[in-house]
Amino acid sequence: MPLPLSYSVRSLFARRLRTGLTVSVIALVVVATTLFLGLITSLRRTLVSTGDERNLIVMRKGSSNDGSSQLSLQALQDIRFFDGVARDAADDPMISPELIVQPFFWRKDGGRENVLVRGVEPAPALAVHEDVKIVEGRMFRPSSGEAVVGTGVAGRYRGAQLGEELEFGRGRWQVVGVLASGGSSFESEVWVDARELGNDAKRTLPYSSFRLRMAGGTDADALARRIGADPRHALEAQPETDYYAEQAESANTLYVLVVGLALLAGVGAVFGATNTLYAAVQARTAEIGTLRAIGFSRGSILLSFLAESLLTAGLGFLLGGSLAWLLGVAVSAALGGVGFGAATFTTSVVQLRVGPSDLLAALLLALVIGLVGGLAPARRAAGLRPVEALRKG
Amino acid sequence: MIKFLPLVWKNLGRNKTRSVLTGAAIALAIVLVCMLRTLPAGLDYFLDQIAKNNRISVHNKAGIVYSMPYSYLQKVRTVPGVVEATSWTWFGGAFEEEKGVTFPNFAVNPETIGIVYEDLEIEPQALADFQRYRDAALVGGQTLKQYGWKVGDLVTLRSTVFPIELTVRIVGTLGNERDPRLWLQREYMTQALEAVGVQFDQIGTVWARVDDPARVNEVMRRIDEMFRNSEAETASETERSFFANFFTNLEGFVTIILIVTGLVALCIVFIAANTASMSVRERVGEIAVLKALGFRWRLLFALLVVEAALLSTVAGAAGVLLTAGLSKAISSAAGWNPQLGPLGAFIATGAILVQGLFLALFIGILSGVVPAWGASRRSVAATLREVF
Numbered sequence: 151m152p153l154p155l156s157y158s159v160r161s162l163f164a165r166r167l168r169t170g171l172t173v174s175v176i177a178l179v180v181v182a183t184t185l186f187l188g189l190i191t192s193l194r195r196t197l198v199s200t201g202d203e204r205n206l207i208v209m210r211k212g213s214s215n216d217g218s219s220q221l222s223l224q225a226l227q228d229i230r231f232f233d234g235v236a237r238d239a240a241d242d243p244m245i246s247p248e249l250i251v252q253p254f255f256w257r258k259d260g261g262r263e264n265v266l267v268r269g270v271e272p273a274p275a276l277a278v279h280e281d282v283k284i285v286e287g288r289m290f291r292p293s294s295g296e297a298v299v300g301t302g303v304a305g306r307y308r309g310a311q312l313g314e315e316l317e318f319g320r321g322r323w324q325v326v327g328v329l330a331s332g333g334s335s336f337e338s339e340v341w342v343d344a345r346e347l348g349n350d351a352k353r354t355l356p357y358s359s360f361r362l363r364m365a366g367g368t369d370a371d372a373l374a375r376r377i378g379a380d381p382r383h384a385l386e387a388q389p390e391t392d393y394y395a396e397q398a399e400s401a402n403t404l405y406v407l408v409v410g411l412a413l414l415a416g417v418g419a420v421f422g423a424t425n426t427l428y429a430a431v432q433a434r435t436a437e438i439g440t441l442r443a444i445g446f447s448r449g450s451i452l453l454s455f456l457a458e459s460l461l462t463a464g465l466g467f468l469l470g471g472s473l474a475w476l477l478g479v480a481v482s483a484a485l486g487g488v489g490f491g492a493a494t495f496t497t498s499v500v501q502l503r504v505g506p507s508d509l510l511a512a513l514l515l516a517l518v519i520g521l522v523g524g525l526a527p528a529r530r531a532a533g534l535r536p537v538e539a540l541r542k543g
Numbered sequence: 544m545i546k547f548l549p550l551v552w553k554n555l556g557r558n559k560t561r562s563v564l565t566g567a568a569i570a571l572a573i574v575l576v577c578m579l580r581t582l583p584a585g586l587d588y589f590l591d592q593i594a595k596n597n598r599i600s601v602h603n604k605a606g607i608v609y610s611m612p613y614s615y616l617q618k619v620r621t622v623p624g625v626v627e628a629t630s631w632t633w634f635g636g637a638f639e640e641e642k643g644v645t646f647p648n649f650a651v652n653p654e655t656i657g658i659v660y661e662d663l664e665i666e667p668q669a670l671a672d673f674q675r676y677r678d679a680a681l682v683g684g685q686t687l688k689q690y691g692w693k694v695g696d697l698v699t700l701r702s703t704v705f706p707i708e709l710t711v712r713i714v715g716t717l718g719n720e721r722d723p724r725l726w727l728q729r730e731y732m733t734q735a736l737e738a739v740g741v742q743f744d745q746i747g748t749v750w751a752r753v754d755d756p757a758r759v760n761e762v763m764r765r766i767d768e769m770f771r772n773s774e775a776e777t778a779s780e781t782e783r784s785f786f787a788n789f790f791t792n793l794e795g796f797v798t799i800i801l802i803v804t805g806l807v808a809l810c811i812v813f814i815a816a817n818t819a820s821m822s823v824r825e826r827v828g829e830i831a832v833l834k835a836l837g838f839r840w841r842l843l844f845a846l847l848v849v850e851a852a853l854l855s856t857v858a859g860a861a862g863v864l865l866t867a868g869l870s871k872a873i874s875s876a877a878g879w880n881p882q883l884g885p886l887g888a889f890i891a892t893g894a895i896l897v898q899g900l901f902l903a904l905f906i907g908i909l910s911g912v913v914p915a916w917g918a919s920r921r922s923v924a925a926t927l928r929e930v931f
Contacts, residue, residue: 178810189799217608263608320605
């Protein structure tokens with residue numbers, strides 16, 4: 151017959167300070183892990199969620215990102231009418247020529263960052279990037295010094311709010327709209343007229359990349375190969391989703407870092423939990439002897455102590471998880487997003503969000519801590535000989 | 544006091560499992576705190592390395608990716624107070640095509656770079672070769688190690704900015720073993736560009752050495768004034784300020800690292816406090832007996848605190864040693880990370896290790912004080928009545 155769960159619960163509350171400290175230790179480990187994990191999954195989510203699998207990105211061969219690629223007007227004319235490029239209602243090819251420049255922006259607190267400014271043509275850009283929506287104000291008008299800013303940019307930089315005048319490059323730009331894209335990296339960008347941006351940056355070639363929508367049923371690889379094989383221009387095409395997935399790979403090192411941190415902290419917490427439960431076993435030796443004497447089996451004693459340990463871990467997770475979630479909200483409110491990308495010449499503004507998957511990982515960690523931490527003391531408790539245990543007490 | 548140290552040691556050994564577990568937990572937490580601190584410290588270390596306050600950068604006011612006419616280099620060289628100037632242009636060469644740019648590489652002016660970067664102490668022979676051979680390149684120690692290159696090797700870099708690829712010959716080492724940079728001759732690049740029909744007369748940044756640190760501000764003002772209302776207005780700043788600005792977008796990440804570090808430190812306090820309270824609780828009877836025998840409460844209090852502090856410090860020392868080894872292993876295994884930048888150097892400086900040790904000592908004392916105070920101040924009669 152197993153011991154009732156309430157026995158384990160009551161035992162926890164019998165030594166409040168000790169239980170409280172152990173719960174706190176596990177809670178802190180949970181907070182630290184969740185917070186870090188949340189940050190990195192947010193970074194990955196931002197990068198991976200960008201792009202549409204129906205879209206191809208065309209860059210100059212050998213460019214690893216569109217910020218360093220340069221393309222001519224002729225190249226655009228030559229691939230526009232390729233088979234496989236989707237047509238819109240007016241039978242125009244759905245292809246968005248884009249120019250990337252990364253000028254200085256000034257943060258509200260004075261720091262300087264490189265921000266990705268994307269020069270586009272309004273209609274094809276919004277048609278190809280279907281997830282990008284103007285959520286406030288309106289789209290810019292070409293050749294009128296207007297700009298729309300991503301939601302991550304709007305709150306972060308000086309002059310980047312709707313209706314303000316934004317200074318970057320050689321000129322001043324009127325912010326007429328705010329764009330959102332469901333959390334993807336377009337929200338860290340500023341969109342302006344491609345021609346105006348080219349003039350401002352004095353670029354010799356007008357474009358960096360083309361984004362094209364494939365017609366339904368098109369074989370993406372075949373189209374990409376055809377674009378790559380065009381002898382007139384050294385071009386390279388790949389699905390947009392692959393492109394952003396590659397950008398997200400740099401987050402993998404960070405994952406290794408966080409997993410290492412979580413493991414170290416977890417092992418530390420295991421030691422703490424083991425200690426507490428050993429002390430509990432020692433203090434309750436007589437009690438355990440009594441339980442054995444009145445007929446509870448070794449197994450049920452073992453299970454009961456494991457339950458106690460797991461309960462501690464569960465409490466720690468509840469406390470730590472909610473604390474981490476609150477901290478995540480507080481940090482992103484205070485910092486307005488966390489900037490990433492030291493050497494890539496652009497800042498990705500990542501909204502720190504502690505998501506369900508981060509919490510799940512932390513719950514697993516907490517339960518493993520509880521289980522491993524409880525195992526040795528529980529076995530010692532189960533192994534006590536009733537007569538000796540009673541005599542000791 | 545000293546004569547009681549064996550007693551303290553014996554007390555620690557009474558419940559060996561507990562002491563070892565607590566010590567291990569504290570040691571691990573100290574390792575974590577120290578390793579986390581190496582991240583922001585990497586940035587400081589990086590900035591301190593280039594703390595040369597008489598070298599300035601001149602770049603386009605609009606941004607680093609905005610270029611300037613090549614003629615600006617000559618103009619900067621004529622400014623009074625400028626000893627010598629050189630230009631940097633981002634070549635963006637990729638060695639392994641599928642991985643993109645894995646180390647920063649620039650086209651520079653070999654004639655003047657040795658004077659501007661006198662403090663790098665590039666070997667005279669390497670510098671002379673860099674100037675003499677058109678395809679020569681100087682490579683930082685980190686990149687040399689990462690790819691196992693040595694002087695004399697030929698390396699082909701495909702530019703991600705220009706439509707060319709260049710094969711350079713390594714003629715020497717640049718900077719220290721943490722330096723990821725590669726320098727190649729500007730002339731080599733422009734000639735290759737000409738061959739494919741591109742006239743390139745732009746530069747990224749100009750780096751200039753000023754003769755007297757006191758004149759730096761004046762020189763910077765003069766340069767920026769010279770280019771005011773021109774096609775490319777400039778912004779000059781000291782080298783340190785340039786790199787500090789370059790990495791400002793890491794500040795948010797650093798804040799989070801610091802929060803997590805604080806949490807882990809708090810964690811140690813709880814683990815240590817838990818142990819201290821457990822051992823004191825088990826010994827109340829014994830403490831009462833000692834007091835009844837005439838030992839002063841102050842001495843008993845001190846002994847209990849020293850016990851907690853000793854355990855924590857020994858554990859802290861183990862943690863610090865572990866950190867020193869671990870950081871060495873990681874920093875030699877990890878390369879240049881584009882997301883972490885200089886945060887990813889993982890250098891456990893002496894300061895970090897010493898602070899880690901003091902943190903452990905402090906936490907030990909902190910965790911011991913409350914339970915020790917309670918136990919040593921309890922009335923003997925009350926305790927003994929309870930126990931017997």
